[in-house]
Amino acid sequence: MDAAVDVIPQDRLDAGLNAGAPVIAFEDVSLAFDDNVVLDRISFSLLPGRMKIILGASGSGKSTILRLILGLLKPDAGRISIAGQRVDNMSERDLMAVRAHLGMVFQEGALFDSLTVRENVGYRLFEETDLPLAQVDERVRDVLGYVGLSEYAARMPSELSGGQRRRVAIARALTARPRILLYDEPTTGLDPITALTIDDEIIKLRDLEGVSSIIVTHQLRDAFYIATHEATQRDGRLAYGPVSEARKSVTEFIMLRDGGIAFAGTAEALRASTDPYLKTFLS
DSSP: OOTTSOOOOHHHHHHHHHSSSOSEEEEEEEEEETTEEEEEEEEEEEOTTOEEEEEESTTSSHHHHHHHHHTSSOOSEEEEEETTEEOTTOOHHHHHHHHTTEEEEOTTOOOOTTSOHHHHHTHHHHHHOOOOHHHHHHHHHHHHHHTTOGGGTTOOGGGSOHHHHHHHHHHHHHTTOOSEEEEESTTTTSOHHHHHHHHHHHHHHHHHSOOEEEEEOOOHHHHHHHHHEEEEEETTEEEEEEOOGGGTTTEEEEEEETTEEEEEEOHHHHHHOOOHHHHHHHO
16 A cells, blocks of 8 residues: 555544444464464454454464554455454554554553653553643543552552553553553463452453453463453442353454464353363363
């Protein structure tokens, strides 16, 4: 695509996200690095308000899928669409408009050590918008309150625990109100109790905010917890419990193996699989 074309109008992206069609779609996507085939004709789609959890051995292409969605890598073949717009052949200029709908939570939080929590969380709005400072600060307060860290706004990242840093990273990803969130190993390196608090934040965003999301992880305990639990809110009270029958298909797994998809389906179907590879992976 010619880099001189006009940037994709925001209303076209908004319309794509509101149409009920897939918010992300891979169609026969392939990618190799020299002779190493990482992805071989991968196809899947993510519907609005739903979640995909991507599992696989190290080097199976889990994080590569996230980089392709962000436009940091280009596939050798196939199509990638976000909000109905094909992005695999987009110019960097057009990709910027698409990325406005994406939030990213990295394994280590990727916070700026020299900035306060407030400055980290509001960074995207401070740097990329013309919003008045008062509005940015109001949004920062809102998202810090959402993740339970209101009183930490003036602290530096070095003063936070690992779990708090991940929650700050989630707050930062939420600040620009993205419709799609990408998580890259969000609980790796955390103790089980702290990881559970991050799992609950991910569930809450899916179920109460309707955020569409993709999680790349090798933490099976967290993956199955997220897939089999839901968040509800009644009379202002937040509760977590086993997922209802009607919502079991909201979160689905994708298992990568040898460049392809070895499994796609619900947690229940994955646990019930008799495939020897899947049984060994899950044991």
